[in-house]
Amino acid sequence: MSDPASTTRERLIDVATDLFRSHSVAGTSLQMISDELGITKSAIYYHFRTRDELLEAVLEPLITKLQELVDEASAQRGARAQADAMLRGFAALAVANRTLIPVLTGDAAVGQVLRSRQAWAAVVARQMELLAGAQPGMAGQVGAAIVMSGISSAVGLDYAGTDEQMLEHLISAGRRTLGLRGQRVR
């Protein structure tokens, strides 16, 4: 028997995720969510007081996974191996969440939530640092920003191939962007 409270909570997260996908986070109101689910707004308030609390619930599993990927990449020896591991992990995460990730990246509301939760902001900053590590200074920063935003957006392409092919292309392009291809020795 499922717990009815937790079921409503999960349905709320699912419906919010769908509406975020089609209307962006800023374009989604709690009213739209309650209309879609056919429940009252006070039933929503029992679980989430604001849209941002719902957004945090949507982001939570992604950030938890990202933290694992950051830890795995950090455990590699050398800046190039770390950048490579972070790239591969992030590309796989993006492909596995290909309808959601493109909507969340660059969204103003997501940026605000990430900035307001220091632990989450730290995970994203560490991811950038790992991706940037294979090249010095501003070149590293620019490469990391291109790879992170670029992959987040490219997985949203309406592509003909399989997810595995998409993943291979993302990793291959990402390695070139980060200056990893064919330069295994520093």
Place this chain on the structure above:
Amino acid sequence: MSDPASTTRERLIDVATDLFRSHSVAGTSLQMISDELGITKSAIYYHFRTRDELLEAVLEPLITKLQELVDEASAQRGARAQADAMLRGFAALAVANRTLIPVLTGDAAVGQVLRSRQAWAAVVARQMELLAGAQPGMAGQVGAAIVMSGISSAVGLDYAGTDEQMLEHLISAGRRTLGLRGQRVR
């Protein structure tokens, strides 16, 4: 003597652009714009009936410039030279509009406007085609998507260098992503 009507129109576009920057397009209402300018909503309606009409006025000069860049790139001989010209032009456009471009890319409202205006959608599609041209099939598509979204986002970085340095880094990383570096001959 400036025409008061055109001045109000320009101020509306400026204020809307600022609010789009700080709140995203979906997070900006005509009410917020009228509050910011201290004018009535009916004064806004005289110029723009909806937020999307205002958004179109913000996008118009960028799309006009993009069309010029697409034409220049298309005039180059060979797919690699075309991709290279498109990359350089787009990177310069992004750097010149570095506080605005990161907000517009990936915004759901911008995507809807682009899809609804066929001529504009065609310019963006042609830009993607030119960027993708240096590599076959899905590799080209993925590289083009990474470069377009990646550059749009990376110009928003809080960087220490000059705009010229940023432009050089974007072009250098973009060329690697598109498979252009060191492979001038097909």
